[in-house]
Amino acid sequence: MPDRAGVPTDDANGFAELGLRPELVHTLAGLGYEEPTPIQREAIPPLLAGHDLLGQAATGTGKTAAFALPVLQRLTPDDGRREPKALILVPTRELAMQVSEAIHRYGHDLGARVLPIYGGQPIGRQLRELDRGVDVVVATPGRAMDHISRATLRLDDLEMVVLDEADEMLDMGFAEDIDAILEQAPEQRQTMLFSATMPPRIEGIARRHLHDPVRIEIARPVAAPGEAPRVRQSAYLVPRAYKPAALGRILDVEAPGAAIVFCRTREEVDHLTETLNGRGYRAEALHGGMSQEQRDRVMGRLRSGTADLLVATDVAARGLDIEHLTHVVNYNVPSAPESYVHRVGRVGRAGREGVAITLAEPREHRLLQTIERVTKRRIPTEKVPTVADLRARRLELTRAALEESLLDGDLERFRVVVETLADEFDIMDIALAAVKLAHEAGGAAADEEEIPQVATRTDRERRDRRESVRHAGGRDERRGRGPTSGMTRLFVSAGRSAGIRPQDLVGAIAGESGLSGRDIGSIEIADRFSLVEVPEYAANDVIAALRGTTIKGRKATVRRERRDR
CATH class of the missing domain: 3.30.70.330 (RRM (RNA recognition motif) domain)
Structure with a gap:
């Protein structure tokens, strides 16, 4: 879904001031957009002026509109042209769909023709749409190269190329495809590169393919002194053998609304998903060994709320945008700080609070310190909840459930039970017995094994x-x-x-x-x-x-x- 920049309003004056055409301003007002986000305010004017652009901004800051609106501004639909005027490259199928949907919404009043092309979709439909004619193609690099080699995607009329989430595309091994596509695109095109991080490889692409680009860097908002940060980050030092139990215990205490747990391998994803389901969670696995149909079903269950945990590899989860996500868990410490930044960026969006948790084996402590240096932020090390902590948390949940039941009322039909027992037992003892039953019915059987605490000394x-x-x-x-x-x-x-x-x-x-x-x-x-x-x-x-x-x-x-x- 496109990022909301504000609350519904009758006008989108902030966007009109950027020089956007009336049709776009009208559409944005209808969608409830009020004021541009920082990346939109900084990027749109130089892009409308025709400059190349190198933009750094975290996921969830409104990058899609920052490049989509200038692209739509330059379109002249219904001119009889069949070849695309803009090509947008994205790392994953899911992001291709999201960007395509956003451009379709923004360009509705202009009649913009948008086509997402990606793997896992029948190529016949893509071929028919390309032959019919499109204005904007949103593609994964691999599928774009496939169509270019078939001569079904022609770049002769291309005026704009966008690289969205460029660092993720490089991490996924698309560097050669990106170079090949940009080398075949017309020399006089406008090129826009957006990325959450700027490793040296991104700078290399910019030097080779961008012409005197405008550089924009939008930092994540910093919490005011004394104010809690939007994303609470913490780490737990856990011996490898105890990690599944530690994760389950941490999740029991945290009680996330929806969470992604990142693992390194497919095997680890499958094993951990089975373990979490055994603990009573509704966990779904997502990795590259699954078919696209299986992945779509998993995402449907997560978005509908029938699953609350997604256990995934990095590659499988790239480009996912889960609106109600509250927690991100690194089951292992990411070897690259950039991966950590991407994962944490999935929560704390649009003013919502989020939680990022990392399980670190003692030997991974140095990797954690490297991430702290790169992100310039300390990641507090917490103690794994003890059995006593877990029992206290479950008692708290029982108390909350009882309080909710008392507030809801509708208890009169149970009065006869209490009055009958009151002839023989004390009222307090009856209440205690009722709480015990409610507590045990809520799955209060804790695993009693203590998890060794890894000592952290200065x-x-x-x-x-x-x-x-x-x-x-x-x-x-x-x-x-x-x-x-x-x-x-x-x-x-x-x-x-x-x-x-x-x-x-x-x-x-x-x-x-x-x-x-x-x-x-x-x-x-x-x-x-x-x-x-x-x-x-x-x-x-x-x-x-x-x-x-x-x-x-x-x-x-x-x-x-x-x-x-």
Whole structure:
């Protein structure tokens, strides 16, 4: 759906001031558009003047109207021309449909002929429409190249080319197709490139194919001091084996209206969807291994509200616009900060609040820090809800349900039950029993297994811990005490007499296992051996990783500490 720029009004004076033709202004007023968004206000005048444009703005800021209105301004329908005057390239089928629908609405009074062409649709209809004649083609790069090679899409009369969500098209591997299409387009065309991020590859396309472009960058609105940001971002450090349980518990506490959970692989999508459905969620899978018909059914169920969770790969979910989306979940930390930006940009649109959650394995903590540096925003690390937290949340939901029932009324028919029981039991006991039944009927059977909390310490705390190491003839004041909560102590058969230092052990563990130096706890070095604390969940992996390596040039035995030493 096109982005709404304001509330219904009788006029769209803000758009009239930009120099748009009366037919477009009238249509926008009828659609309820009042004032241009920042990207529309900045982009439309130079585009109407015929300049190339390089625009950076987040998804959901009104980019579609920013390029669609100037494209429609230059159309002269019913001039007998059959070849398209404008070509708009988009990354996905879903976005092609959305952009095509928006242009059709904006250009209704002009009689604009718009055709979306994409894979997964019978090509016969596309061929017939192209042969009949169109003004604007909205296409995915692959299908556009297919038609160009068939000579069914001719670019001879092309005056405008738009690259929408250009960074996503590059991420999906369309770079060569885009170059080929732009090289075949007329030299004197006007080119518009819009992207949420501006990696070097985008700059490269701009240098090769845009002529002295006007550059526009629209930053996301920044919350005022003391005001909560529109998208609440948080991360949870979770051992890999506990991630499905942690996700279910977080969703139980968050209670999203509708959410997308991003996974890396198709197999992960299918497995996680099955797990979430087992927990009572209405989850749907979406990935590249599904047919277009299957994907359409999934999206229909999500938009109609018969499903509330979409578990998807990045490629499958690109271009989706789900109006009632409240939560985005990264089941893994995205390896590219740009992917994180795109995912988070799906919530918090049009003034609505949203939530972005990331589940990070301890070894992914550095990726999380890279995202923080690139986005210039801290992502707070939260603790995974405990069993007690979950029980409290479910009791809260039960209380809310009872309150709603009390406010709705219509309870008189149950009075006889209460009055009969009141002859034998206290009223408070009766109420407690009723709450218990309502609570258990609401699916209150919690999974009782606690999820290990991954300790997060500051660098100062870690330095203090390591500086507290005592070397007293092989004895240590910590000896005899158990390891820190959530940690396991490993025995290493090399100590001070072999020249072992704390940094040697840290380097060996970090270099051979998936842990970073920040994940390693206290280190105790005796004459002939050392003791090192590592997270409990990673102990076996560390032992296996160090089994075939050397420390300070010598092979050492590594095992769990025996507490009877």
